[in-house]
Amino acid sequence: MTAFLEYFSELYGPRWPDLHAALGREPVRVDRECFGGFARYTLDSASVRAAQALRVRPGDRVLDLCAAPGGKALVLLESLEGKGGLIANELSSDRRRRLKDVIATHVPPGDQALVEVTGFDGNLFGLKQKSAFDRVLLDAPCSSERHMMEDDPSVPEWKESRTRQLAMRQYSLICSAILALKEGGTLVYSTCSISPLENDGVIERVLKKKGDRVELDPDTDDLSDLEHTRCGFQIFPDRAKGAGPIYIARLKVKTC
Numbered sequence: 116m117t118a119f120l121e122y123f124s125e126l127y128g129p130r131w132p133d134l135h136a137a138l139g140r141e142p143v144r145v146d147r148e149c150f151g152g153f154a155r156y157t158l159d160s161a162s163v164r165a166a167q168a169l170r171v172r173p174g175d176r177v178l179d180l181c182a183a184p185g186g187k188a189l190v191l192l193e194s195l196e197g198k199g200g201l202i203a204n205e206l207s208s209d210r211r212r213r214l215k216d217v218i219a220t221h222v223p224p225g226d227q228a229l230v231e232v233t234g235f236d237g238n239l240f241g242l243k244q245k246s247a248f249d250r251v252l253l254d255a256p257c258s259s260e261r262h263m264m265e266d267d268p269s270v271p272e273w274k275e276s277r278t279r280q281l282a283m284r285q286y287s288l289i290c291s292a293i294l295a296l297k298e299g300g301t302l303v304y305s306t307c308s309i310s311p312l313e314n315d316g317v318i319e320r321v322l323k324k325k326g327d328r329v330e331l332d333p334d335t336d337d338l339s340d341l342e343h344t345r346c347g348f349q350i351f352p353d354r355a356k357g358a359g360p361i362y363i364a365r366l367k368v369k370t371c
């Protein structure tokens with residue numbers, strides 16, 4: 116058995132055979148109408164839920180810290196209904212080009228004026244723009260096991276040390292995201308990983324180390340149809356008709 120199969124079959128126990136099989140199947144994507152029918156964009160319905168979980172309101176100042184290729188940025192931008200602003204940040208120049216292209220082809224000209232694409236290291240963003248945003252989406256770089264399985268179903272290259280390293284990178288990014296938020300602001304942390312280290316593990320560390328500044332959002336009615344985890348919610352393809360995997364946690368910055 117490969118390290119991948121051994122690690123996850125131990126973690127997920129009797130659920131693993133179904134989850135493994137579902138991860139290996141073609142992802143289910145929705146062809147979504149954006150901006151009142153201006154354009155269509157194809158993405159996983161679980162990704163739409165992650166972006167909607169930020170509950171962006173017209174007039175908000177929004178940051179999408181790791182934005183390319185941009186499916187979730189489109190959902191955030193639509194929710195602004197023409198008022199407010201979105202910074203779509205992406206470190207990789209190649210992926211930033213793709214992000215700009217997605218915005219140019221899928222966003223009506225009037226709404227394009229609300230978006231600024233930036234190329235900063237997300238780890239430093241919070242220091243550059245402290246307490247500047249009402250809402251921040253951190254859709255973090257992650258193990259993305261489903262994509263790994265598309266490349267090689269047996270995943271011989273998978274190593275536990277990689278998911279541990281990614282969890283450290285994610286923690287650094289989430290600390291930056293928290294700094295960028297105003298008091299009372301909302302953060303959605305999402306990944307497409309099935310590794311609890313990269314999901315609840317990151318949030319538990321945040322709550323332990325930054326519990327004076329942030330808390331889990333107690334109002335989770337809009338997410339109540341999803342599978343609950345210790346700190347957040349997940350949409351995994353074995354129990355969500357092929358959608359996902361997506362992990363979603365929502366945090367609020369405390370007010371003094």
Ligand SMILES: C[S@@+](CC[C@H](N)C(=O)[O-])C[C@H]1O[C@@H](n2cnc3c(N)ncnc32)[C@H](O)[C@@H]1O
Pocket residue numbers: 162180181182183184185186187188204205206207210235236237238254255256257
């Ligand atoms: C999961 S993908 C984001 C997907 C995107 N939210 C969407 O819906 O299309 C994570 C992105 O983070 C970018 N990234 C990785 N490290 C970063 C960093 N330190 N700062 C900003 N972006 C980073 C990666 O290049 C990748 O495009």
